[in-house]
Each structure stands twice: as structure tokens, then as C-alpha cells.
Amino acid sequence: MVTEQDIWHWLEDVNDPEVPVLSVVDLGVVRSVNLLDNEVEILITPTYSGCPAMQVIENGIRSKLAEKGLKNVTVTTVLSPAWTTDWLSEKGRKKLREYGIAPPENEVDKSALFADPVVVPCPICHSKNTRMVSQFGSTACKAHYQCNDCREPFDYFKCLK
Amino acid sequence: MNNSISTYTLRIADDSLILGHRVSEWCGHGPILEEDIALTNIALDLIGQATSLLEYAAATEGKGRTADDLAFLRYERDYTNVLLAEQPNGDFGQTIVRQWLFDTFRLFFYEALCYSKDPQLAAIAEKSLKETKYHFKHSSEWVIRLGDGTEESHQRAQAALDLLWRYAEELFFMNAVDHELIAQGIAVDLTTIKPLWLERIQHVAKEATLKLPETNWVMKGGREGQHSEYLGYLLAEMQYMQRTYPGMEW
Ligand SMILES: [Zn+2]
Numbered sequence: 001m002v003t004e005q006d007i008w009h010w011l012e013d014v015n016d017p018e019v020p021v022l023s024v025v026d027l028g029v030v031r032s033v034n035l036l037d038n039e040v041e042i043l044i045t046p047t048y049s050g051c052p053a054m055q056v057i058e059n060g061i062r063s064k065l066a067e068k069g070l071k072n073v074t075v076t077t078v079l080s081p082a083w084t085t086d087w088l089s090e091k092g093r094k095k096l097r098e099y100g101i102a103p104p105e106n107e108v109d110k111s112a113l114f115a116d117p118v119v120v121p122c123p124i125c126h127s128k129n130t131r132m133v134s135q136f137g138s139t140a141c142k143a144h145y146q147c148n149d150c151r152e153p154f155d156y157f158k159c160l161k
Numbered sequence: 162m163n164n165s166i167s168t169y170t171l172r173i174a175d176d177s178l179i180l181g182h183r184v185s186e187w188c189g190h191g192p193i194l195e196e197d198i199a200l201t202n203i204a205l206d207l208i209g210q211a212t213s214l215l216e217y218a219a220a221t222e223g224k225g226r227t228a229d230d231l232a233f234l235r236y237e238r239d240y241t242n243v244l245l246a247e248q249p250n251g252d253f254g255q256t257i258v259r260q261w262l263f264d265t266f267r268l269f270f271y272e273a274l275c276y277s278k279d280p281q282l283a284a285i286a287e288k289s290l291k292e293t294k295y296h297f298k299h300s301s302e303w304v305i306r307l308g309d310g311t312e313e314s315h316q317r318a319q320a321a322l323d324l325l326w327r328y329a330e331e332l333f334f335m336n337a338v339d340h341e342l343i344a345q346g347i348a349v350d351l352t353t354i355k356p357l358w359l360e361r362i363q364h365v366a367k368e369a370t371l372k373l374p375e376t377n378w379v380m381k382g383g384r385e386g387q388h389s390e391y392l393g394y395l396l397a398e399m400q401y402m403q404r405t406y407p408g409m410e411w
Contacts, residue, residue, distance in 0.1 A: 046209075046288075048205075048206060048209060048292060049206055049209030049210045049212070049213060049288055049289060049292060050205035050206050050207070050208055050209020050210070050212070051209065052205075078284075079213065079281075079284040079285060079287070079288045080280070080283070080284030080287055080288070081287070082284070082287045082288040082291060083288075084291070113298060113301050113302050113305065113365070113368075114302060114305070133195060134195035134198060134199060135199065135295065135298070135299060136195070136198050136199035136202040136203075136295075136299070137198065137202075138198070140202055140205055140206060140292075144195070144198075160291050160292075161291065
């Protein structure tokens, strides 16, 4: 007998294609798992409106559950409540850091123009002497930083609230 | 099925889609690598927002059309984006000024639309607002850097503002569709956000040492399907694949 707990557990093996160190559960895009009589309903939510990974994530969820023998699966995208970086799990933050991506920090109000960018510790050498290169990075969810001490450029999983 | 909601949603969708496509033309052509990436990310957000909006416009329309049908298979006169969105990229300054006028509008618009009594519009607004805050910051800071930059960058930013200012008024276009939906608590009354927009624009323009044009000459028509010469070329590019290979997918 399959339980919702089993499904959550299996979904931890479905990775975000853009940040493959994170599972869709770590990332917080799986909003709920509902086990109905003969059917599984999964609600997912996009990180960014234009996130091109959503289709791949949906397919990943389907094939993982099919592998476990669940054929009758609906995956529905919901927008509200909107995803924020607070949905990222503690485990996810730790994995990001180990992977070399700085996890989100709590940021100041974005309406303040030219405010000093948030201090993001270097994921390699942990120095706080880093600089923002660009608010926009390799994917919608990241900004581009560089460490002034070890000189390593790195991605910062930017705060979205 | 409520066609006023569909019409209203389609306008917001078309602004996002057409401007998103325009900004995407910078992909691979940005003045520096960081800006190439920034503009491409902004384009992606706009097209993502357009996708959610077009899906909802298609669903509420109730004619069995999909979001893709609405994006790729309408004719020019059926698009209801503001003229500002379709204006050419010009130089980097012109792109930034266009984006700044639009982002500042979108910031206040989405803030207000979050309170819509239509749950799906409110959800899209809540999602999109978070992205728009980044866009607004990006374009406002660039307007200040360029305006208060070198003689050359100032002159170009001012020329862009002089050129595009006449299209800004159309952002506040309203007609019977709006009034019907405002009465139901669904649409945003744009007269309430116009002073907020103007105040913010004046503030940034001042920082940028740019002068807002004094002319009252206004260009509009996009909301009613009357477009500038530029939209046709954009659509030809955007629709090419679906027109040549109908129904193709990848
Ligand atoms: Zn370092």
C-alpha cells in the first residue's frame, strides 16, 4: 500500500534540471501530494514565471512515479501562494553551499536604488569579502558574484520575495 | 464564460509577450556580457508571465483556443498591446528608457492587481510582482547611470526619453471593459496608479538629470488593435515557425 509519505520520499530522487544537486522537494516546488482512490495528484509551483525547467520537472515526476508503478498521476501547476526562496528547505540550502552555489540571504528592499547589494559569503572559502558582478545570472533564479579573496566567481541563488 | 475578463487578461498578456519578444532580440547582442544576460532574463520573465496570462485568457474566452493559438496565430489587428511595447530596441539607452517607463507602470499595476477579486489574476500578479521588482531596479538604475553618466550617454538617454514619452500615456488606457471589471473589484483603476507612476518617474528622471518632455502629444491605438509599422515585422519573426509548419512542436 503506497502512502503519501512514500511519494514524498520518491520525489526526493527527482532533481531540478538546472541545479541538479537539488531535488524538487528541496527546492520547494512540490506544493502538495494527494493520494486519492486510484489516482495521485501532485501540485507544483514555478520558481519564476518563465522557468523553462517546469516541463522537465513535470516529466521527471511522472516518470519517477511510473517507475514505482503509479500510472494515474496528474501534475497541476499552481501559482498561489507564490514561490519564494523561503520554500527552499534547510537541507537544500546546505546542498547548494556544498555544490558551490551561495544560498539566498535575506535581502533589503529592492525599491532602494543603488543600495549596497546583500553580503553573500563565498561558498568556496567562506570569505564575506565578495562583490556582485550582476543581479542577473546563468538562470532566472541566480545572480552572479565574485570572491575578492579567493577570486573565484560563483552563483548566488538570489532572494525572491 | 466571461469575455471581459478574457479581453482584459489578453491586454496584459500582449504587453508582456510583445515586449518580452522585443527584449529577447538583445540575446547575443548585449553591450556587455552581464547586460546580455540581464536583458535575456528579463525577456524570459516577461514571456513566462505572458504564458500564464495567455492560458487564462484562452480559458476564459471559451472558444477552445490555446495559449499558443493566441500567441502565434492571431493577426496584427487582434493584438492589444500598448504601442510602447512594440517600439524598436534602438540603442541600449532606448531599450532601457522603454523598459523603465514600462517597469515602473508594471510595479504599481501588479501591486494593485494582487488585490483583484479574480483569484487567478491575483495569483499571476503576486507571482509576477516579485520578478518585476528586479526589472524595475535594473532599468531605473541604468536610467540614472546613463542620464547622469557621460555627455554621450546623457544625450542618448534624453533622446530616447523625448522619443518614447509620447507612448507612455497609453499605459493608462481604459474603456468599458475596465469600468465593468473595476465595478466588480477585478480590474485595476489605472487613474489611481497614474500619480504614483508619475511621481516615481519624476524622481528617477531628476536623479538621472533627464528632462521629461513637456509636450502633451500622445500616441495610442495599440489597445484597440491599431499598431505602429513595427508590430508587423515583429509578428512575422515571432510567428514564422507556426505559420510555416502549422502545429509543430518540439
Ligand atoms: Zn572565496
